[in-house]
Amino acid sequence: MSSHFVEVQGLAKRYPSPGGAQALTVFENANFGINKGEFVCIIGHSGCGKSTILNILAGLDEASDGVVIMNGKEVSGPSLERGVVFQNYSLLPWRSTLKNITFAVQARWPGWSRDQVVEHSMKFLELVGLKGVEQRKPSQLSGGMRQRVSIARAFATQPQLLLMDEPFGALDALTRGMIQEELIKIWEETHQTVFMITHDVDEAILLSDRILLMTNGPQARVAESVQVSIPRPRSRTDIIHHPAYYKIRNHLVDFLVNRSKELSGSAQRQDFSAVDSTHPAVVDPGTAAETAPTITYRQAAG
Amino acid sequence: MHKSLSFRAAVVSLVLLTLFLGIWEGLNSAVKDKAPLSEYELLMGGASQEARVPPPSDVFRLAMEELGNPFYDAGPNDKGIGIQLGYSLYRVLTGFFLAALIALPIGFLVGMSPLMHKALNPFIQVLRPISPLAWMPLALFIIKDSETSAIFVIFICSIWPMLINTAFGVANVRQDWVNVARTHELGPLQTAFQVILPAAAPTILTGMRISIGIAWLVIVAAEMLVGGTGIGYYVWNEWNNLDLASVIFSIVMIGMVGMLLDIALGSISRLVEYEE
Ligand SMILES: Nc1ncnc2c1ncn2[C@@H]1O[C@H](COP(=O)(O)OP(=O)(O)OP(=O)(O)O)[C@@H](O)[C@H]1O
Ligand SMILES: [Mg+2]
Numbered sequence: 059m060s061s062h063f064v065e066v067q068g069l070a071k072r073y074p075s076p077g078g079a080q081a082l083t084v085f086e087n088a089n090f091g092i093n094k095g096e097f098v099c100i101i102g103h104s105g106c107g108k109s110t111i112l113n114i115l116a117g118l119d120e121a122s123d124g125v126v127i128m129n130g131k132e133v134s135g136p137s138l139e140r141g142v143v144f145q146n147y148s149l150l151p152w153r154s155t156l157k158n159i160t161f162a163v164q165a166r167w168p169g170w171s172r173d174q175v176v177e178h179s180m181k182f183l184e185l186v187g188l189k190g191v192e193q194r195k196p197s198q199l200s201g202g203m204r205q206r207v208s209i210a211r212a213f214a215t216q217p218q219l220l221l222m223d224e225p226f227g228a229l230d231a232l233t234r235g236m237i238q239e240e241l242i243k244i245w246e247e248t249h250q251t252v253f254m255i256t257h258d259v260d261e262a263i264l265l266s267d268r269i270l271l272m273t274n275g276p277q278a279r280v281a282e283s284v285q286v287s288i289p290r291p292r293s294r295t296d297i298i299h300h301p302a303y304y305k306i307r308n309h310l311v312d313f314l315v316n317r318s319k320e321l322s323g324s325a326q327r328q329d330f331s332a333v334d335s336t337h338p339a340v341v342d343p344g345t346a347a348e349t350a351p352t353i354t355y356r357q358a359a360g
Numbered sequence: 361m362h363k364s365l366s367f368r369a370a371v372v373s374l375v376l377l378t379l380f381l382g383i384w385e386g387l388n389s390a391v392k393d394k395a396p397l398s399e400y401e402l403l404m405g406g407a408s409q410e411a412r413v414p415p416p417s418d419v420f421r422l423a424m425e426e427l428g429n430p431f432y433d434a435g436p437n438d439k440g441i442g443i444q445l446g447y448s449l450y451r452v453l454t455g456f457f458l459a460a461l462i463a464l465p466i467g468f469l470v471g472m473s474p475l476m477h478k479a480l481n482p483f484i485q486v487l488r489p490i491s492p493l494a495w496m497p498l499a500l501f502i503i504k505d506s507e508t509s510a511i512f513v514i515f516i517c518s519i520w521p522m523l524i525n526t527a528f529g530v531a532n533v534r535q536d537w538v539n540v541a542r543t544h545e546l547g548p549l550q551t552a553f554q555v556i557l558p559a560a561a562p563t564i565l566t567g568m569r570i571s572i573g574i575a576w577l578v579i580v581a582a583e584m585l586v587g588g589t590g591i592g593y594y595v596w597n598e599w600n601n602l603d604l605a606s607v608i609f610s611i612v613m614i615g616m617v618g619m620l621l622d623i624a625l626g627s628i629s630r631l632v633e634y635e636e
Pocket of ligand 1: 073102108109111
């Protein structure tokens with residue numbers, strides 16, 4: 059039926075209002091797909107329902123409408139096939155760093171021997187540069203280190219889909235940059251399918267193959283799917299010199315600043331449905347002819 | 361040179377103790393000097409001593425004697441302090457562990473299930489404020505054995521703090537950690553033992569610590585009622601013998617053992633504590 063590895067169809071989330079009158083619709087009619095091995099980011103203003111979508115994908119939350127299909131099967135609860143990196147790391151504080159990872163590895167492969175589990179876990183701790191601190195408790199690690207443990211835990215279970223909810227939101231710019239590079243490195247090695255929420259436009263461009271844009275809530279929608287046509291491998295320092303970079307960046311910023319508001323709510327819905335009510339518009343600002351948003355780029359260059 | 365805080369605190373504690381004992385001793389010997397006991401008074405076994413609390417030196421002498429031979433057994437009314445404390449400890453620990461056996465699973469259930477919480481809460485709220493000693497007559501009537509009744513009273517008073525703390529700890533495990541268990545497809549038993557129990561353990565241990573403290577308070581009163589053996593009976597018996605030095609000595613021993621029980625539970629709870 060569909061060629062996508064993950065298929066999100068007509069997804070909606072509503073909360074009954076306290077008065078019982080009209081339900082609060084956080085978002086509705088969300089349709090998008092994720093291909094195998096693709097890195098997809100989703101951006102939108104606070105409260106538009108990004109975390110809710112991610113939790114529904116994870117199977118932790120239930121949709122009011124619509125389905126999520128992964129690998130031809132409907133998602134109906136949490137599964138080891140979908141790993142989650144939570145915004146607040148969610149490490150178990152009574153376990154050491156290593157044991158936080160062996161916990162997950164053991165759950166994934168219950169038949170493995172103790173040695174096998176430890177060896178596999180250590181491999182992923184090394185991958186995120188945390189060799190040597192494996193006996194420490196999470197409370198004895200910095201925020202950046204904790205997030206690395208959390209990422210290592212998710213990658214170690216080798217899920218078919220990795221979901222990350224603003225994984226770097228709580229980190230300072232320097233640490234964030236370092237971990238982004240590490241994430242790129244791991245992703246290039248594993249070609250893990252990733253769905254990630256972020257507020258950071260530059261982070262989204264650096265990491266993703268495609269960026270989904272959500273309009274403001276309530277009644278938010280996934281309005282656009284922006285192709286990031288910048289070749290890999292990418293690095294933080296080089297990517298900004300790529301001609302497509304500022305075109306994409308300006309397109310995203312323009313969406314967040316202006317159009318996310320204009321497109322939101324029920325009033326504009328009629329307009330929009332005239333174009334395409336079900337699927338997000340596919341945009342590729344990087345290869346498109348120069349349009350208005352590139353002004354910023356010319357200013358930056360001149 | 362600044363000594364460590366605990367060293368200075370120990371010095372202050374010792375000074376206070378010496379002062380207190382000194383004043384106590386001084387007051388008593390002053391009375392003694394003014395009115396030396398007449399032969400008649402001595403014959404009467406110190407009838408005028410009713411008004412006199414024995415000085416710490418007397419208590420100390422007695423303590424040395426008792427602690428030198430704590431486990432002698434010379435009939436029902438004359439047993440060593442070690443034996444009496446042993447009886448009390450046995451009752452407290454038996455009642456306490458029986459209570460834990462019941463309170464921890466039920467607390468888990470109440471904490472996990474909003475239905476059971478709502479259903480059991482009224483019973484808990486009514487039963488909890490009942491003084492454990494109020495159960496004594498009923499226990500004696502039904503069980504017909506004073507020993508077991510005392511254990512039952514300990515059981516009843518230990519159960520509530522453990523049950524309530526367990527339920528609270530379990531109900532308030534961070535949703536994030538429960539989500540970690542869910543995304544790793546842990547079964548109900550694995551979730552309970554690998555995530556909920558360790559997460560709630562510090563709260564549960566606090567409940568156990570409160571319970572054993574209350575149990576030790578209650579056992580003295582319970583043994584005064586049922587008689588026979590135990591430190592509570594011992595205190596009451598010595599009071600009837602007008603042996604105040606023994607009464608004071610056993611009061612101090614009750615305090616010491618209570619403190620040791622608390623230290624024991626405290627060190628266990630340190631094992632399960634974690635920092636977020
Ligand atoms: N139990 C609830 N009842 C009513 N509304 C809720 C409930 N839970 C969440 N919401 C609403 O759902 C909306 C979406 O929340 P969500 O956490 O998904 O937003 P988000 O896009 O992840 O925001 P942020 O970027 O700040 O993390 C919010 O506006 C919130 O008010
Ligand atoms: Mg969120």
